[in-house]
Amino acid sequence: MSAAPPSGERDALLQQARDLRSRQLIPEALAALARLQERHPRFSRLYQERGHCHVLRRDAPAAIEALREAVRLNPTLPACWDMLEQLYLMLGDAAQAAAAARHLAMLRQLPAEVVAANSLLADGDLSPAEEVIRGYLRKDGDNVGALRLLARIRQACDAPGEAEALLQAALERAPDYHAARFDYAVVLLQQQKHLEARRQAEHLLSHDPHNREYIKQYGAACIGLGDYEPVIDLYERLLADPGQPGAEVADLRLWRANALKVTGRPQEAVADYRASLAARPDYGVAWFSLANLKTYRFTDDEIARMRAAESRPAAQDMDRIYLCFALGKALEDRGDYASSWAYYERGNAARRGSGRYRPDVAESCALRLKEVFTAEVFAARAGWGVDDPAPIFILGLPRSGSTLIEQILASHSRVEGTQELTEIDRYVGELCGRDPDCGLPLHPKALRRLAAGDARALGERFLAETRTYRRQGRAFFIDKMPNNFWHIGLIHLMLPRSTIIDVRREPMACCFSNLKQLFGTTNQEFTYGVDDIARYCRTYLDLMRHWDEVLPGRVLRVRYEDVVEDLEGSVRRMLEHCGLPFEPACLAFHETRRSVRTPSSEQVRQPIGREGLAQWRHYAPWLAPLRDALGDAVTGYEA
DSSP states (O other), X not given: OOOOOOSHHHHHHHHHHHHHHHTTOHHHHHHHHHHHHHHOTTOHHHHHHHHHHHHHTTOHHHHHHHHHHHHHHOSOOHHHHHHHHHHHHHHTOXXXXXXXXXXXXXXXXXXXXXXXXXXXXXXXXXXXXXXXXXHHHHHOTTOHHHHHHHHXXXXXXXXXXXXXXXXXXXXXXOTTOHHHHHHHHHHHHHTTOHHHHHHHHHHHHHHOTTOHHHHHHHHHHHHHTTOOHHHHHHHHHHHTSSSOOHHHHHHHHHHHHHHHHHTTOHHHHHHHHHHHHHHOTTOHHHHHHHHHTSSOOOOHHHHHHHHHHHHOTTOXXXXXXXXXXHHHHHHHHTTOHHHHHHHHHHHHHHHHHTOOOOHHHHHHXXXXXXXXXXXXHHHHTTTOSOXXXXXXXXXXXXXXXXXXXXXHHHTSTTEEEEEOOOHHHHHHHHHHOBOTXXXXXXXXXXXXXXXXXXXXXXXXXXXXXXXXXXXXXXXXXXXXXXXXXXXXXXXXXXXXXOEEEEEEOOHHHHHHHHHTOOOOSSSOGGGSSHHHHHHHHHHHXXXXXXXXXXXXXXXXXXXXXXXXXXXXXXXXXHHHHHTOOOXXXXXXXXXXXXXXXXXXXXXXXXXXXXXXGSGGGGXXXXXXXXXXXXXXXXXXXXX
């Protein structure tokens, strides 16, 4: 949950409806509530007020419908449960009346502050919810239910680290508090702590092995660890249970399809994506996932269905965004570049509008990093870190060809491909804090305060924490997180013998490829605007020039275009830099069977092609602003 929009207008509309009801102006009150619902459809108390109105109209079924929606959104509304009990008794439904009475009795057993804070949280009123529950904890600091509630509020405020600490405290007091342990696993997963999240899920499953939510949490942790094979069967078992709602079937089919895609089973993935859409025809992420295979071609009927779903006024925002990118790809494949660009542009505008990325923050961060990491700083710290050559860092801009380079190197008998690991970024966040809008280091100067022992400890921690991703026992392993270019200074201090490869692609091609790619819901937010991606590209080039100046020869630069034009020459150069002998398997990289979880997963399972070199030229009529924003980076990127 994210913080709700300002509640002043919302609460004023609710009070207006209450005032109208108190004056017996019920139609007018209901009209005010309808307006409120248009703007705040998940506000539970509007449905409670609607229930009051229908009670005055003596329309028991309508009152029950409204009140049930209220408690679905917010189960901690005592007045709603009280009214539901009375209405069901009046209609002679003793079973439903008894169920409502049980809910009401349970709420009455809880401290009033806990009920109030829960109710505020359910409606997105995070600050007052936190104020209420903190006040209660000052009186009863050992109340584990209140600690769990405060953790949920802090998680909703985008403070997962604080939520984690609160849940740890609750579990120390009550190790068998399974609801808190489940929340703890969720928070760990949110912070990319996949191994510990899986351990918590395993603990929960040891107590309740058939709990569907625990099983899903275990599957999500496995995926985070790159362990896809087990979840394919796990999701199939969940799907075998009868009577599941369509939305859950759609999700499970989608998740199973994603695992099949990553493990190199595209035809089975397509079947599950289609099954997901059969369960929920307007499911934008399933349509997008088909497009994101890069090899799937949509039929006329499928394109018509996507257009209709995207144009529906009631379509959810993320569904519409996913559909725009899917339609952009579908129409691109048909050569209808004008219509394709219109959808890409619409999807990018909508996605950018929901993000918080600020290019000036990235530019300021790069400037501070350059001030912190000078040649003198590195000279004074020579010999720091762990003397281990195992890690190979592949970095650069997204969509630069890094997945191809990873696949080539992972085809070598001594190199293991893993995934885009988050450990380095997590360490930087712990040391420097994070900018709330961009997630970049907030105080890079903190890295200057590291001692030699700290750098060595971080290197050892990285090698220990990434061991879980290394299942083949090979001497070298790849971390393909592209954003690690921000952290080359720390990587060098931690792991001075690691290999760092900067994959670079012609800027117009690379930036266009980013503009037509929808990433995860919170990742790579700089890619959804022409000016944003151009400025980010320039910042990346500027920072890489700095690393080259202060650490000469430390980073190997690989041009995507060179790899396409001279595969063997490029492969030999990379292997030599890594200290590895040449192996022909690296030239037949597309035959290597391994999990690949990036958007290029299907492309790197095919022989290398030239198609990506000039795709952007089909869109040249609309990309002049991009070329202008890139400026001299268009020609100077190779320097």
